[in-house]
Amino acid sequence: MYTLDEVKRFCLYCKKCRLHKTRTKLVFGEGNENADIMFVGEGPGFYEDKSGRPFVGAAGKLLTKMLNAININREEIYITNIVKCRPPNNRNPLEDESEVCLEYLRWQVKIIQPKMIVCLGAVSARNIIDKNFSVSRDRGRWIKKGNFFIIATYHPAALLRDESKKRAAWEDFKSIKNKAEELNIF
Structure with missing residues (x-):
């Protein structure tokens, strides 16, 4: 089995899609390598591409506040994205980029x-x-897949664009806290 550092090295040299051509830095992921909770976004934005770290811009600051509101520190979780290189102009990753x-x-x-x-x-x-x-129709529901409990909520960037979604996201985060307690994570 590989280590996270080995997988990160594979990503550093990956040229399987077009995104490697325009990235400044690889944004692999960060946090507790033994985390019980993993957060997965879509892809790095401008600030993430510059720093090589996920969720460090305005959306990242909001995510950190939301985590703190349910008594979770960023250091306790692992945060990554579907794609590890920034899509041009912060567009959504294309299907072939995501698949790779x-x-x-x-x-x-x-x-x-x-x-x-x-x-x-x-x-x-x-x-x-x-x-x-x-997300607007299906968010907030827990799904069991294999050994994992999975939930989807709004991306913090969506909450910055449309504050009317914040109440629903808050309900999702309370559900995350409740599930963590149910699973004896905290």
Whole structure:
């Protein structure tokens, strides 16, 4: 079995899709390598591409506040994205780009072995849960897949664009906290 560092090295040299050509830095993921909870977004944005770290821009700051509101520290979880390189102009990753990177995400999940996976936004949910997933229709419901409990909620960037979604996201985060307690994570 590989280590996270080995999988990250594979990503560094990956040229399986066009995204490697325009990235500044690889954004592999960060956090507790033994985390019980993994958060998965869609792909790096401008600030993530510059720093090489996931969720460090405005959406990342909001995510950190949301985690703190349910008494979870970022250091306790693992955060990554479907694609590890920034799509141009912050567009959503294309299906072929996501498919290539899913191999790396599967390795991250296999190595970390979280009990819970939280999909942040539609791109993540469609790649992890179901291709026809609709965040506005299906968010907030727990799905058991293999050894994992999976839930999808709005991406923090969506909450920054449309504050009317914040109440629903807050309900999802309370559900995340309740599930973590149920699974004796905290």
